[in-house]
Amino acid sequence: MSAPTLDKPPTPAETTPRRTGRTGLLRTVLRRLATALFVLLCTATVSFFLVRLSGDPVKILLPPDATAEQENVLRASLGLDQPLFAQYLDYLWGLLRLDFGDSLVYGQPVSEILADRLPATIELAAAALAVTLVVAVPAGIFAAMRRGRGSDHTVMTGVLLGQSTPPFWVGILLILVFAVWLRALPASGYGTFANLVLPAVTLAVYSVAVVARLLRSSLIDVLSSDHIRSARAKGFGPLKVVLRHGLRNASLPVVTVVGLEVGNLLGGAILTERVFSWPGVGQLTVEAISNRDFPLVQATVLFFAATFVVVNLLVDLSYSFLDPRVRTSR
């Protein structure tokens, strides 16, 4: 569920056809939308059948001393006694009407439950994005300016370490250090700023690595170009050169990747929320899976898939729209 690790800016989609003006763009948008819908349909189908392999939700809903007859009655009233294919068609028909069904456990519409949990997830992702930018941008600039020296290697090694450590493990380490040993921050919970710090940092670690590495490499590229040399020749100090001239040119690919990371942050929230009992969509997904709450699992999986599809679509489109090289026919 993570974007390819990029050391280079992504090149504009090779698939982008020759276009002339608006109609071309419109056609691309429509085609991409159709693809996106197809992807979502596949996701819905796969999640529908996969979750049903996990077992019988009635066994979890009812206490162990329920009789077989009581189980059958509940199964029938939940519609789980219908043939699988009939249930599937029913589900698709519901999706067409944007009806995701009712949760088996909570008994209320799945869409309501999702809407309840969404703010916490968005909050966490936004905070993680803020952490990402605050840490990754200076780190990238610093490493690019110190290119090839010890300090560059130190920063980049740290970054690589962050990129290759699983987030739940980072989370557990942070809890151990800051909550258990130092007693400085709460280990879990929701509602105050202090609660937000550890999960946001945990979630941001991977994104920091991606953004910092990309910023470093594109800055290095830019810094060796002609107009930077001339800026240097004018006697500007190195930092000023980087900030005033280099960063401008280096940031387009970075902005793109930050866009992609938003998808990653929303999706990466599952493990992080679980570790910190953060009451968001990720935590809800895990609960739904352990409760075998079929409609809820299907909806959360679809939500994450849709997030990725939409973010990627937007990034692609904005990229082809913003990067002039894409617009000129090759």
Next chain:
Amino acid sequence: MERIHQGRTMDRSRPTRRHVLRTGGLLLGALGAPALLTACGTTAAADRAGNVLRVSQPGDPKTLDPQKQGDMVSMNVLINMFDTLTTRGRDNRLHPRLALSWKATDARTWRFTLRPGVTFHNGEACDARAVAFSIERLLDPATKSPIVELRFVKGVTVVDRLTVDFHTTVHDPILPAKLSLFGGVVVPPRHLAEVGDAEFADHPVGTGPFTYVSWQRDHELRMRAYADHWNGRPAVDGLVFSPAPNASSSLAALQSGGVDLVAGLTPDAAQQLEGYGGVSLDGHTGIRTAYLSLNTLERSPLQDRRVRQALNHAIDVPLLIKAVLGGKATETPALVPRGAFGFDPTVKPFERSVETARALLADAGHPRGFATTITASNVDANVAEALSGLLAKAGVDARVNLLDPGTYSARLTSDNRGALGPVYLAASTVWTMDGASIVQSNVRSDRRQSRWHSEEADRLIDLEELSEDPAERERAFSDLQRLMREEAPFVFLYQIDNIFARNDRPRWTPGSAGVLAMESAEVSR
């Protein structure tokens, strides 16, 4: 990458790029904003000043429709907004609640006389019609209720405004006890007809000592004292429930005053809270009873009574309680927990002795012990591992097989009685406080989880389940416990304490079932 690659030089259409960066900045600013909004504190500080009690338990309610939930966490919250027909007092006896009195008028009829003048929070009268409606709603498959205790109830009739008859398919001696929690909640018929199920679950209306104020899922549920409650106004003005997922967050909440009382602690979690300033721990004997089920139906050493007795001698339950549960449990001699109706104090636990166990095993033809498997849900991993260690001392090689809770419960209730292997660890919460509940599904040979078939036991179960005379039931329970103590179809373990952690504010005593009915609670300001 020192050199310039032709294809990678940036285009210089300045306005576009500047535009990109500017909107990018705006977007990021907007995304960062919600993060700052969380900085505002909760209302905990305001509560501390007032007469409000804040309680936390391990989870959040699943729903606030009392007839669509079947778990203790939800019930603990709902019992404060809704009343039940009967209630279990601290003396472990049944007391009147919405019903003033009850009696079996014949073998298949229980007659309940209701308390007059009770109103729901919206003013609607709570009478026989409301009770009949509530039971019918619970039994209606369309309600999809997970509450299973009323399986023998086939209908309710209104006799007069304050009298209802419950009709059962067989005599059900513990029906009044079953109406002390889940099955006995009364909901407002007129209000439900007006607003519908969904709105009712969003804004529950009951007759209970507290009225609903607000609920932010997974954060906090707030209630206010109901001044017109038939039992008088509760001592506290407000009641707040919040979920506390782990011991460290509970500790922080107790110390900061965000929570006054933490319920539902596991012995593990309680040990983590021990010894902190301002936090006291109370343990009360509870009724969640743990045992090992032994499969005597398939060919294995477990078919020999001597082997089953040997396991009981080998497993040093007091040591297990001390070492793994921090002392927060009580030995249970023969499945029925103390405090429940039918518990026989004259039945003594097995003497714990590895030598006796080895001798019995040798008698049964296993001088070098034998190998088996203990299956458990992974939440009970510690206990299962300890049991395996205790058995090893007597030469029994028990491999521990842990399952996720979902798989475990599916296999527990499957029609294959061997689905959880030769030995599995189970526990049951006997909230009806009647021995019938613990032996109901795992002793009588026609029941799903029964793995020991004895005609004598079946006869005794029928006696305790169907007799109308309580003395006769009590005798049947005594005989059954003596029989089980002799035949050892289970390894009898312990009943776990209800553990509470609190700061110095609340004054409240729980009953054996540990239900969080807070109407009697007081807080010092």
